[in-house]
Structures are given as C-alpha cells and as structure tokens.
Amino acid sequence: MLKAVNIHKKYNQLEVLKGVSLEIAQREIVSIVGSSGAGKTTLLHILGTLDSADKGEIYLNNQPFHHLRDKKLADFRNKNIGFVFQFHHLLPEFTALENVCIPGWLAGRKKKEVETEAARLLSILGLKDRIENKPNQLSGGEQQRVAVARALINKPSIVFADEPTGNLDSANAKELHNLFFQLREEFSQTFLIVTHNEELAAMSDRILKMKDGLIEE
Numbered sequence: 001m002l003k004a005v006n007i008h009k010k011y012n013q014l015e016v017l018k019g020v021s022l023e024i025a026q027r028e029i030v031s032i033v034g035s036s037g038a039g040k041t042t043l044l045h046i047l048g049t050l051d052s053a054d055k056g057e058i059y060l061n062n063q064p065f066h067h068l069r070d071k072k073l074a075d076f077r078n079k080n081i082g083f084v085f086q087f088h089h090l091l092p093e094f095t096a097l098e099n100v101c102i103p104g105w106l107a108g109r110k111k112k113e114v115e116t117e118a119a120r121l122l123s124i125l126g127l128k129d130r131i132e133n134k135p136n137q138l139s140g141g142e143q144q145r146v147a148v149a150r151a152l153i154n155k156p157s158i159v160f161a162d163e164p165t166g167n168l169d170s171a172n173a174k175e176l177h178n179l180f181f182q183l184r185e186e187f188s189q190t191f192l193i194v195t196h197n198e199e200l201a202a203m204s205d206r207i208l209k210m211k212d213g214l215i216e217e
Contacts, residue, residue: 001026001190002047002158007056009042016042017053018213024158027184029191031201034210040194041162043210047192048160049077060157078107082151082159086166088143090135090150096122096142097131100149107154114153121149124186125179141172148179152187161193165200177203 002024009017016039024030032040045051047058049065058066065076090099097118104114122131125145135143144164151159161180165173177200183189195201209216 001028001061002192003059004043004047005057007043007046007053007058009039009046009051009054016213017046020056020210020213020215022208022215024190024192026157026190027188028206029180029184029193029204030206030208031193031195031204032208032210033195033198033201038210039213040210044160044162044192044194048081048083049073050083075107078103079154080157082154082156084144084147084151084159084161084164086163088135088147088167090143090146092135095132095134096127096138096146096149099135099146100153103150104153109154118149118153121152122146125149139172140168141175144168144172144176145179148176148183152183152189155187158190158192161191161195163194163196165195165197173197173200 005021007017007020020039020043032043034040042051046053053066056066057064060080065073068076091102097115100118100122101114104117105111119131122128125148127142127145130138130142135146138146165176168176180191184191193201193204201207
C-alpha cells in the first residue's frame with residue numbers, strides 16, 4: 001500500500017537517511033523506533049510529503065508521488081494522507097468541530113457534508129459533548145483526539161503520527177494507541193507511528209528500528 005525505495009536525504013553535509021526502503025500494508029499499524037537523530041522524523045516527513053528526498057521513490061496504492069510538486073503535491077497530501085503530531089496544532093480560535101472540518105473544506109467538499117462527518121468522528125472518539133469547545137477548554141488527551149479526527153476527515157489511505165503520545169500522560173498515551181486499533185477495525189485505517197515509547201510501540205503489528213539513517217534488519 002505504501003512503498004518507499006532507497007530514500008536518501010542530506011542536510012548540508014549531514015547524511016540523515018542513507019537508503020531507506022520499506023513497505024506498509026493496508027490496515028497495518030507500524031511503529032518506527034530509534035534514538036534521537038536516527039532519522040525517524042525525517043523519514044516520516046518525506047513519506048508524508050512534508051519534505052522531499054534527495055533520491056528515491058515513494059508509492060501510495062501503486063501511485064508514485066515523489067515527483068509531484070506545489071499544488072499537485074498539496075492536493076495529493078490533503079486527499080490521501082492524515083497527520084497527527086506531538087503538539088496538536090489545533091487552531092485556538094476555532095471549535096473542535098471546525099478544527100476537524102478544515103482539511104475537508106480545503107479539499108472543496110460541501111460544508112454541511114464535512115460538518116456531519118466531523119461530528120460523527122468526534123462522537124466515535126468520545127467527544128460528542130465537546131464539539132463546540134475550543135482547544136483551551138479541552139484536556140491534552142481530548143485535544144489529541146480532535147487532532148486524530150482531523151487526520152481522518154478526508155478518509156486518508158494512511159495516517160502518519162509523529163510522537164503522538166509525547167505530550168500525554170501514560171494513561172492517555174495508552175488510550176490513544178488503543179484508539180488507533182479501534183480505528184483500524186472501524187475504518188480499515190493504516191497507521192505509521194514514530195515513537196520513543198517502546199511499551200506502546202510493542203502494541204503495534206510491526207516495529208521498524210532505525211539507527212544511523214537506516215532501518216535495521
């Protein structure tokens with residue numbers, strides 16, 4: 001479903017990725033672990049089109065996208081990829097419902113259709129009574145669930161999560177990982193997660209260990 005072949009990336013003279021290849025199947029929940037500086041986040045950002053590789057090929061559902069640029073790349077990202085970050089990046093002036101709707105509106109979907117889907121997702125995630133609350137009225141765990149709903153609003157092929165539990169206490173962290181499995185069952189959703197939390201990584205279907213810019217065999 002997601003395939004990367006021989007991904008290389010340098011920043012000035014620092015070689016961060018040294019020929020990374022991987023494949024993720026549909027409905028898999030895969031964690032990438034490794035020490036700081038191993039290249040985990042760089043790889044995730046390249047796979048998620050937030051950064052570009054110096055060399056290599058990336059395919060999603062057999063469609064190459066490493067060659068896309070500018071608006072075509074942004075459109076592809078918005079329609080096919082969801083993101084969850086350590087810091088929720090919710091817009092403080094908007095309600096939970098509006099934050100979830102934004103990617104759908106950017107995709108040109110009908111306003112009411114997007115709002116209905118956003119409310120449904122927030123209800124599934126246990127936030128039915130919080131849809132009109134703004135981020136500062138929500139707990140950290142609730143904000144992260146809003147971010148998950150936002151990642152799902154355009155029915156992406158894959159969700160990339162970069163340290164999604166790094167800002168949560170242990171109870172909320174475990175709850176979030178359990179939520180990923182619930183969403184896999186409900187939506188056949190695929191997740192690729194970068195995490196330092198090895199206990200939570202162990203819940204995944206597969207763990208990829210990175211060291212010095214490569215995935216260890």
